[in-house]
Amino acid sequence: MGTRRGASSVLVKELLAESLIFEGAVGEGGGRGRKPTFLYIDSRERYVIAVDIRASRTYIMATDLLGKTLVGITSFPTNRDLGALITELGDKIKTMVAEHSSVACQGVGVVVPGMTDPSSGRVLHAPTLGWRDVNLKDPLSAAVELPVHVENSGRACALAQVWATRGGGHTGDLAFVSVSDGVGVGIVVNGEILRGRHNIAGEFGHVPLSIDGPRCSCGATGCWEAYVSNLATLSRYFGRNSSEKKPVSTENSAFTIEDLIARARSGDAKALAALHSTGRYLGLGLASIINAVDPGRLYIGGEITAAWDLIESSVRAALAERALTSLTARPEIRTVSVEEHPRLRGAAALVAAPAFAAPMVA
Numbered sequence: 362m363g364t365r366r367g368a369s370s371v372l373v374k375e376l377l378a379e380s381l382i383f384e385g386a387v388g389e390g391g392g393r394g395r396k397p398t399f400l401y402i403d404s405r406e407r408y409v410i411a412v413d414i415r416a417s418r419t420y421i422m423a424t425d426l427l428g429k430t431l432v433g434i435t436s437f438p439t440n441r442d443l444g445a446l447i448t449e450l451g452d453k454i455k456t457m458v459a460e461h462s463s464v465a466c467q468g469v470g471v472v473v474p475g476m477t478d479p480s481s482g483r484v485l486h487a488p489t490l491g492w493r494d495v496n497l498k499d500p501l502s503a504a505v506e507l508p509v510h511v512e513n514s515g516r517a518c519a520l521a522q523v524w525a526t527r528g529g530g531h532t533g534d535l536a537f538v539s540v541s542d543g544v545g546v547g548i549v550v551n552g553e554i555l556r557g558r559h560n561i562a563g564e565f566g567h568v569p570l571s572i573d574g575p576r577c578s579c580g581a582t583g584c585w586e587a588y589v590s591n592l593a594t595l596s597r598y599f600g601r602n603s604s605e606k607k608p609v610s611t612e613n614s615a616f617t618i619e620d621l622i623a624r625a626r627s628g629d630a631k632a633l634a635a636l637h638s639t640g641r642y643l644g645l646g647l648a649s650i651i652n653a654v655d656p657g658r659l660y661i662g663g664e665i666t667a668a669w670d671l672i673e674s675s676v677r678a679a680l681a682e683r684a685l686t687s688l689t690a691r692p693e694i695r696t697v698s699v700e701e702h703p704r705l706r707g708a709a710a711l712v713a714a715p716a717f718a719a720p721m722v723a
């Protein structure tokens with residue numbers, strides 16, 4: 362945070378007074394002065410509820426303040442009628458809170474596949490859900506009687522990466538690309554989430570790769586998302602133009618991206634070719650992100666990461682093709698597997714991180 366020693370002491374005292382941190386072991390002195398006392402984030406006796414709303418299903422998990430799973434994930438099909446979804450989600454959250462009444466729930470973090478205004482909690486536009494300027498925060502907060510935080514899923518993933526990563530020197534500048542029903546991107550520049558004047562900064566999923574490309578859920582054609590989403594990959598495999606179909610959930614249909622990856626591994630050349638194409642388009646879009654914001658590290662999340670060993674060469678070849686300098690031709694890329702639940706950890710970070718963040722970040 363770049364604060365002076367005196368200012369740090371004041372901040373630490375505040376956090377201690379609020380019981381958000383506690384003092385632990387005393388370390389070895391590094392020469393002069395007092396021995397250091399280690400400080401720990403107090404994740405005991407309190408938890409947060411993380412919610413990941415996707416076009417297909419909605420997932421709920423209880424975590425500690427650091428995003429560690431406390432209660433396993435439950436999920437149900439997403440009702441695109443907002444009122445009905447809030448009722449169902451509210452009931453499930455209330456049940457979870459009632460079952461764990463001995464510990465204090467700090468709030469509910471909700472990530473959505475769309476542009477949001479975190480201050481008002483409104484969803485400005487969620488193309489895959491067909492929502493435009495809807496209030497998610499207030500009715501859900503009223504239903505569950507807890508604070509609710511709403512954020513774009515890509516941005517929340519980026520926030521969780523900053524929140525959870527210790528050292529490494531890259532937390533200040535990163536991009537998180539979440540590939541699933543759609544494509545969500547979160548950009549962190551100088552340690553802060555990039556939002557823009559109207560909360561749509563970083564919507565690389567809707568930057569066109571080709572204006573004559575397939576129809577996107579947002580109504581335009583040729584968006585990056587229309588080339589790399591799970592539906593786009595499946596459509597390529599089945600030889601369908603995705604524009605002929607309304608955007609439907611891939612997880613609700615019988616054949617999933619996981620099935621396609623399994624087929625590619627068992628020698629289905631068409632499945633492998635579909636994945637390689639996705640890899641190439643993924644690389645072209647990543648090159649746009651690099652050329653626009655030049656992050657120190659790229660994170661990729663979503664089901665496609667299970668095929669990373671199959672597609673990495675295609676991704677990197679496309680990246681190198683579009684690189685403007687030799688240094689940006691081979692960026693550092695880390696995959697975050699589905700099992701790590703990046704979106705739910707992102708939802709948890711919405712509740713937990715602001716208490717510790719610098720005011721500009723929170």
Ligand SMILES: [Zn+2]
Pocket residue numbers: 566567568577578579580581584586
């Ligand atoms: Zn689009």
